[in-house]
Amino acid sequence: MSFTENAWKIFNQSVEDYHIKDDVNSQESNPFQTGSLEWILYSKNWIDTVQWHLEDIIREEDIDPSEALKIKRRIDNLNQRRTDLVEQIDFWFFKKYENITPNSDARINSETPAWSIDRFSILSLKIYHMSIEASREDASEEHKLKCTDKLQVLLEQKKDLSSAIDQLLSDIENGTVKMKLYKQMKMYNDESLNPILYQKMQKK
Known part of the structure; x- marks a missing residue:
């Protein structure tokens, strides 16, 4: 089984598990060994799923503004946790391939494996x-036909993206692509980097 076949299976398990209750307040029950790649993938997708539904809720026209703000804060927190998990995935692959010496002409991919997996x-x-x-x-019927057409495009995208991810991992393994780690350096949650937050702190 290729990496993407296994990842797709895990992602769909997470999505199905979430929709048993279909509740953004449901507790994640990750079935995999803590810290394993499978555990990280499942948890990553669970966050994506919760965030997907929070994005639906916050678009309710009659939502109370104070409730919308709470949801926005929650989405911000989930975004940070999502980024942390993506970086864990990259670190897992970095450790896996750390003993591989890239070819002298190895190229740098524009996107790390984990950020492609994030899209997956x-x-x-x-x-x-x-x-x-x-x-x-x-x-x-018109709605269903349009959605069927869109679904076919998404399935084609899934085929292409899975192939691209597996190829990228293969290229790193055989030395034709050099893997580097980059922190995302998100600034909006950091009190020392977000001017709105640090100016407020300075006034206290």
């Missing part, structure tokens, strides 16, 4: 929800 995780959610829309009984 979100794609599993797009396909899950578009599949529902394509067969929704209370929707018009």
Whole structure:
């Protein structure tokens, strides 16, 4: 089984587990060994799934502004946790391939493995929800046909992205691509980097 086949299986397990209750306040019950790559992938997708539904809720036209602000704060927190997990995935691959000496002409990929995997995780959610829309009984035939067309595009994207990820990992393994780690350096959650936050702290 290729890496992406296994990752896709884990992502879909997470999505299915979430939708048992379909509640943004449900507790994650990760079935994998803590700290394993499988555990990280599952947890990453669980966060993506919760965030997906929070993004739906916050777009309710009549939502109370104070409730919307709470959700926005929660989304910010999830974004930070998501970034941390993506960086853990990259670190896992970095350690796996640390003894490989890249070729002298090895290239640098524009995107690390984990950020491609991040898109792969979100794609599993797009396909899950578009599949529902394509067969929704209370929707018009026009709606279902449009969603079926979109679903086919997403499935093609899944095929292409899985191939690209597996190829990237293979290229790192055989030395034709050099893997480097980069921290995302998110600034908005850091009281020392966000001017709104540090100016407020200075006034105290």
